[in-house]
Amino acid sequence: MKIAVLVKQVPDSETRIQLSGPAQKLDDSKFTRVLNPYDAYAVEEAVRIKERAPGTEIVAITIGAADRVRETLKKDCLAVGCDRAIVVADPALADADEAGIAVVLAAALRQEACDLILAGKQAIDDDAAQVGVRVAEILGIAHVAVVTKLDLADGALTAQREIEGGVEIVQAKLPALITCQKGLNEPRLPSLPNIMKASAKPMRVVTCAELGVEPPARTYDVKRYAPPPSRAACKVIAGDDPAAAAAELARLLREEAKVI
Amino acid sequence: MPNIAVFIEQRDGQVKKVAWQMISEARRLVDQAGGEVWGVCLHAAPCDAAHQAGAHGAHRLFTAEHELFKLYDSAAWATAVAAFARAKRPDLLMVGATALGKDLAPKLAQKLGAACVSDSIAVKWDGNAWEVRRPIFAGKCYVDVVPRTSPAVVGVRPNAFALSEGRGGAAAAESFDPGVASLTPLARVTEVQAAAGRKVELTEAETIVSGGRGIKGPEHYHLIEELAAVLGAAAGASRAVVDAGWVPHSHQVGQTGKTVSPNLYIACGISGAIQHLAGMSSSKCIVAINKDPNAPIFKVADYGITGDLFAILPLLQREVEKLKS
Helix, strand or coil: CEEEEECCEEECCCCCCCEECCCCEECCCCCCEEECHHHHHHHHHHHHHHHHCCCCEEEEEEECCHHHHHHHHHHHHHHHCCCEEEEECCHHHCCCCHHHHHHHHHHHHHCCCCCEEEEECCCCCCCCCCHHHHHHHHHCCEEEEEEEEEEEECCEEEEEEEECCEEEEEEEECCEEEEECCCCCCCCCCCHHHHHHHCCCCEEEECHHHHCCCCCCCCEEEEEEECCCCCCCCEEEECCCHHHHHHHHHHHHHHHCCCC | CCCEEEEECEECCEECHHHHHHHHHHHHHHHHHCCCEEEEEEECCCCCCHHHHHHHCCCEEEEEECHHHCCCCHHHHHHHHHHHHHHHCCCEEEEECCHHHHHHHHHHHHHHCCCEEEEECEEEECCCCEEEEEEEHHHCEEEEEEECCCCEEEEECCCCCCCCCCCCCCCEEEECCCCCCCCCCCEEEEEEEECCCCCCCHHHCCEEEEECHHHCCHHHHHHHHHHHHHHCCEEEECHHHHHCCCCCHHHEECCCCECCCCCEEEEECCCCCHHHHHHHCCCCEEEEEECCCCCCHHHHCCEEEECCHHHHHHHHHHHHHHHHC
């Protein structure tokens, strides 16, 4: 069995997003970058499958400048059980949107012929939740998105996918692509010896030309970034007398805010 | 003419409210831009959406009936909506950002070679082009984008658009060929299981009551659920509470949980870590109940009580019951 894990490096969830200058540019120079939290579930799931089925090979694939993604790949992918990594590093991709990223990842995946592709359900920076589904469509394979449970048997999978107020049980034949949701597993942390050993695992850096793919044109333009609207000051009710505070809050919500 | 098609999601004949919200907004847009609003509905049994679609502002309703539309099938549903889009050439294709819609929209966009703008909260027509606003970083920042493709798929967050009603009579209905006759399904939904005890879904709820570390233990989460019940609200939680295993992760609000924008969000015992604020600060009215007057949650709240939630929540519940009776 061969598994690909699609990963992305993102600013961690404690990051404050600031827009600077009159052009309100997104200043990303000071971000602390980590593995996208949902991708960690994908990596962990791949490693657990490998533990049950020895002989499984796991390849982590990402897009980005090699010197920037190297540490994340090493520590969060190779040191926890991925066997090798591929970095598509191409300045032409700096401006790629979800459609473009999907085309490039699909080209990398075609060279690998995997049985199972695992990805996070979305990256917590762009929040687009598109790339995994687009990749499956390009490759003409099944996908199940937002998965909280995955079982493999006899060249097929059964997945539990989160929907409003419940779950859908989905069956598909391999090869297939799964996007992973919190709840699927509990990702392990890399051990120090394994981080040391990860340096010896292969990391291949390729360009679009080497994958035989043209960097695709964008499907939409970014016109501007804007801060979220600022909120009015909080009306604080002292809670010393809980009964009076509860009554006053209920009154304000009904008469002033008109929300109950 | 910039016509807007709106995907009308139904499950067992029940239409998702976001569909009517999108039709309402689409009608406001085409009234400026010219063009028409078209509803698109896939169903397995006859579904009478024409009256409601018309009442919310749709000019026409296009339907396709097939047994593959009983349960969600990504390949079949995307094939059908893509067939509609190729035949009728709408300029925008709005799809609600529900569990189903978030799956359908990118697949559909890929089939059409189209842009997909996920989870949008506003759409503008500037006379020449569409401008679509969406939150990124779970709402810490907004971005305005202009699609280069026609059609462009636009995912729309539930509750982002206001409903309007009484716009007109029934939309003129016609059926279309979904083009799924020879399709071999790739993945098959075999079962839909409802979660026990969950009545209102977080992402669609108009009111949410959320609990944080301040509730002190899973045995107190019923205080959140009981207040939610009298408000007809969904019950949510902070990451701390989910990571501690007090409630399932499907309750989590925040950057690594659900991003929500209800009319009323009541945060109980939630200090307001930045990753939580990101997921709920676009709520229309925010209430914070917290012991610590310096908790960051008060910076985004409209109303706050600094006090003991164990004393306040049951009293608040009683006050709401009084108002509702």
